[in-house]
Amino acid sequence: MGPEGMRFVDEYRDREKAQALAANIATLVEPGRRYGLMEICGGHTHTIYKHGIEDYLPEEVQLVHGPGCPVCVIPMGRVDDAIWIAEQEGVIMTSFGDLLRVPGARGSFLDAKARGADIQMVYSPLDSLRIARNNPDRRVVFMAIGFETTTPSTAMTVLRAAAEGLENFSVFCNHVTIIPALEAILASPDLHIDGFIGPGHVSTVIGCEPYRFIAEKHGRPFVVAGFEPLDILQAIQMLLLQLRDGRSEVENQYTRVVPWEGNQRALQAIDEVMEPRPTFEWRGLGWIPHSAMRIREKYARFDAERVFDVPATRVADPPACQCGEVLRGTIKPWECKVFGTACTPETPIGTCMVSSEGACAAYYNFGRFTRLRVRQAGSA
Amino acid sequence: MCLGIPGEVLTLDVERPGMATVNVGGARRQVNVMLIEEDGVQPGDWVLIHVGFALAKIDEEEAQLTLSYLEEMGQAYRDELQALAESRID
Amino acid sequence: MTQRTEEEVLERIERIRRRRPRITDERITLSHGSGGRATHTLIDALFLEAFRNPLLEPLEDQAVFSVGAERLAFTTDTYVVSPLFFPGGDIGDLAVNGTVNDLAVSGARPLYLSAGFVLEEGFPIADLRRIVASMAKAAESAGVQIVTGDTKVVQRGKADGCFVNTAGIGVLERPVRLSAAAARPGDAVIISGPVGDHGITIMLARGELGIESDLRSDTAPLTELVSLLLDAAPQTRFIRDATRGGVATICNELALASGVAVVLDEQSIPVRPEVRGASEILGIDPLYVACEGRFVAVVAGDEAEAAVAALRSHPQGAAAAVIGRIADDPPGLVLVTTGFGGMRIVDMLVGDPLPRIC
Numbered sequence: 001m002g003p004e005g006m007r008f009v010d011e012y013r014d015r016e017k018a019q020a021l022a023a024n025i026a027t028l029v030e031p032g033r034r035y036g037l038m039e040i041c042g043g044h045t046h047t048i049y050k051h052g053i054e055d056y057l058p059e060e061v062q063l064v065h066g067p068g069c070p071v072c073v074i075p076m077g078r079v080d081d082a083i084w085i086a087e088q089e090g091v092i093m094t095s096f097g098d099l100l101r102v103p104g105a106r107g108s109f110l111d112a113k114a115r116g117a118d119i120q121m122v123y124s125p126l127d128s129l130r131i132a133r134n135n136p137d138r139r140v141v142f143m144a145i146g147f148e149t150t151t152p153s154t155a156m157t158v159l160r161a162a163a164e165g166l167e168n169f170s171v172f173c174n175h176v177t178i179i180p181a182l183e184a185i186l187a188s189p190d191l192h193i194d195g196f197i198g199p200g201h202v203s204t205v206i207g208c209e210p211y212r213f214i215a216e217k218h219g220r221p222f223v224v225a226g227f228e229p230l231d232i233l234q235a236i237q238m239l240l241l242q243l244r245d246g247r248s249e250v251e252n253q254y255t256r257v258v259p260w261e262g263n264q265r266a267l268q269a270i271d272e273v274m275e276p277r278p279t280f281e282w283r284g285l286g287w288i289p290h291s292a293m294r295i296r297e298k299y300a301r302f303d304a305e306r307v308f309d310v311p312a313t314r315v316a317d318p319p320a321c322q323c324g325e326v327l328r329g330t331i332k333p334w335e336c337k338v339f340g341t342a343c344t345p346e347t348p349i350g351t352c353m354v355s356s357e358g359a360c361a362a363y364y365n366f367g368r369f370t371r372l373r374v375r376q377a378g379s380a
Numbered sequence: 381m382c383l384g385i386p387g388e389v390l391t392l393d394v395e396r397p398g399m400a401t402v403n404v405g406g407a408r409r410q411v412n413v414m415l416i417e418e419d420g421v422q423p424g425d426w427v428l429i430h431v432g433f434a435l436a437k438i439d440e441e442e443a444q445l446t447l448s449y450l451e452e453m454g455q456a457y458r459d460e461l462q463a464l465a466e467s468r469i470d
Numbered sequence: 471m472t473q474r475t476e477e478e479v480l481e482r483i484e485r486i487r488r489r490r491p492r493i494t495d496e497r498i499t500l501s502h503g504s505g506g507r508a509t510h511t512l513i514d515a516l517f518l519e520a521f522r523n524p525l526l527e528p529l530e531d532q533a534v535f536s537v538g539a540e541r542l543a544f545t546t547d548t549y550v551v552s553p554l555f556f557p558g559g560d561i562g563d564l565a566v567n568g569t570v571n572d573l574a575v576s577g578a579r580p581l582y583l584s585a586g587f588v589l590e591e592g593f594p595i596a597d598l599r600r601i602v603a604s605m606a607k608a609a610e611s612a613g614v615q616i617v618t619g620d621t622k623v624v625q626r627g628k629a630d631g632c633f634v635n636t637a638g639i640g641v642l643e644r645p646v647r648l649s650a651a652a653a654r655p656g657d658a659v660i661i662s663g664p665v666g667d668h669g670i671t672i673m674l675a676r677g678e679l680g681i682e683s684d685l686r687s688d689t690a691p692l693t694e695l696v697s698l699l700l701d702a703a704p705q706t707r708f709i710r711d712a713t714r715g716g717v718a719t720i721c722n723e724l725a726l727a728s729g730v731a732v733v734l735d736e737q738s739i740p741v742r743p744e745v746r747g748a749s750e751i752l753g754i755d756p757l758y759v760a761c762e763g764r765f766v767a768v769v770a771g772d773e774a775e776a777a778v779a780a781l782r783s784h785p786q787g788a789a790a791a792v793i794g795r796i797a798d799d800p801p802g803l804v805l806v807t808t809g810f811g812g813m814r815i816v817d818m819l820v821g822d823p824l825p826r827i828c
């Protein structure tokens with residue numbers, strides 16, 4: 001929008017280059033062959049829909065949305081636990097905006113706020129720390145969510161809190177890790193994925209090596225991609241090239257940001273403050289071992305699960321909810337029985353519809369019309 | 381998970397080591413740069429920011445390489461379109 | 471169990487969206503105040519249900535009716551902004567300009583305002599003085615008088631310092647009949663200036679996001695600008711000032727009321743770099759961010775050029791632009807063509823646009 005450009009963003013939204021890539025992609029596709037490419041990261045889902053990237057792809061190439069939406073995979077029980085904490089005496093619960101409308105069994109953070117809980121939105125865990133500093137008589141809790149992109153920030157914040165000797169700050173840790181989720185996806189029998197568009201920002205932390213087993217053991221090409229439309233199109237081109245040439249390798253499209261070896265300092269911070277949980281429940285994917293982080297004993301005073309006697313609620317998804325299947329990529333959003341009827345952005349049943357990058361929200365808000373238009377054009 | 385935005389480092393905070401002021405199109409925010417300090421952070425550097433932390437420095441050379449590759453592809457495409465258009469002259 | 475096809479699913483969704491909304495919440499949440507879907511449901515299913523009458527039904531920002539030979543416009547608005555003072559103005563400016571603008575966009579000449587204050591116990595009188603001074607100055611600039619008012623005081627903790635309600639009356643001297651239901655295919659959609667200044671200024675001024683900029687609220691009276699527009703484009707169908715919910719919300723209301731499609735061109739929408747930068751950091755779309763001194767207008771296609779030229783001749787309208795057009799299909803939807811060549815739906819948000827990290 002407007003004449004002033006944003007550097008390192010607008011150059012990767014150039015329409016002409018997109019058309020060039022699309023033309024190139026079309027030459028790499030075997031007519032009649034079906035290619036299923038999974039984009040793992042919710043940010044990619046968002047970009048794909050927002051910029052209408054699927055319009056640039058030949059029919060043969062289908063994009064499948066993966067489980068890389070850390071909001072979408074939080075089980076309802078954890079949201080309920082967070083609300084329980086928020087309702088404790090003297091607590092200020094702080095959270096990213098993404099979570100405020102996610103429904104637990106007793107409603108969302110916004111609903112809890114309406115009932116009187118002190119819930120404040122923050123942009124950064126550092127802001128949560130500031131609130132703790134400014135309110136020494138209150139117990140401030142940070143609702144930590146996210147894949148490895150966000151985990152280092154929480155870890156660094158805990159280290160900061162420790163250095164300052166803060167006594168009223170703790171983290172309700174719901175950080176999850178991407179590799180176990182990918183393993184669960186690959187173990188899924190009903191999935192036909194030929195290649196992966198890898199999570200660009202998670203990879204700035206973990207690097208590109210961890211994905212090797214996908215290329216080598218499972219024979220699927222894996223390209224780490226940036227988040228602008230040209231990045232995604234280029235990544236798709238690189239995947240199709242590999243498939244055409246019969247290669248399966250890990251490649252980095254997002255070289256301007258992602259170092260192959262990742263960010264050691266970030267990994268150290270995570271390792272200092274946190275450890276993998278033996279197991280963790282993922283909405284739709286079930287219990288996955290070593291797939292989430294918890295705060296180490298050493299920093300127990302910053303672990304909300306130890307500071308508070310959290311009820312550890314387990315809530316089954318509403319029977320109508322098919323978020324699990326959408327997250328695994330086995331059904332498309334519109335194939336969910338309650339999509340658009342009982343479950344809408346206004347009255348969401350599951351996280352896929354609430355989260356701005358959830359596949360269902362993305363399809364409802366963006367993709368719906370594209371489908372309408374394509375169908376209309378087809379029948380004209 | 382994913383909302384990382386490129387921003388330009390304006391100043392390093394002298395009073396609070398590890399913090400810098402980063403600018404995104406005129407919107408400025410304090411960002412913790414401790415995760416990339418080892419690479420050396422200077423005013424004028426571009427960094428990727430996510431929830432108030434800089435996760436990586438943006439490699440301007442690589443950015444240019446990517447763009448050049450895309451530009452070449454764009455040129456090849458334009459050339460082909462041109463060739464196609466010219467070949468239509470009967 | 472029969473498998474629905476994608477078309478069937480999409481059609482069913484459209485049918486459901488056309489139904490009258492029902493309230494399912496038990497309590498008011500902040501979403502109800504954001505101007506989006508939740509607000510509309512509340513107004514339609516609760517207020518309109520109870521008060522129903524022909525003047526209220528169109529749910530425009532003002533009611534227009536005749537008294538004797540005169541056509542009058544009448545409106546009200548309540549201001550609860552926090553913080554009360556922000557770069558570019560304060561709650562007093564909003565309270566006067568906002569109501570003046572709701573009158574101006576109906577084509578009326580704003581005349582008189584009322585001002586009701588709900589003050590919190592403990593609120594500094596010095597602050598009240600500042601707010602009232604702003605109101606006096608704004609009223610003078612806008613050519614209106616504040617002729618009646620009221621004051622109440624509530625206990626500490628019940629009013630965020632100060633809430634202000636203003637109601638306004640204006641007279642329609644032009645024979646215009648502007649309406650959200652009047653848009654027709656071929657019309658042009660115009661914005662009077664850059665979007666999102668006010669909303670982002672407020673978001674940043676609250677301090678919790680830790681972002682700073684030189685942005686200021688765009689609060690201003692639009693009477694002159696509207697006048698210029700109507701002089702240059704007498705067949706103008708509709709004008710509305712883009713407050714909470716932003717341009718996207720107005721376009722949705724327009725699309726629904728007129729049964730047309732509003733097709734916006736992303737590249738044409740003026741946005742200041744600071745608004746864009748802050749929006750990118752926070753992951754929100756400037757189309758949904760509130761303004762306080764901008765209007766969206768729908769003009770006849772052949773009057774668009776003259777309209778924009780007229781607006782640009784005024785300092786407030788320097789960045790005025792055609793940002794889209796009205797099409798007949800698909801009715802009731804707002805679409806945006808992106809710079810990238812794609813097209814996407816711009817739906818009404820449920821509540822406020824929330825910053826996101828994902």
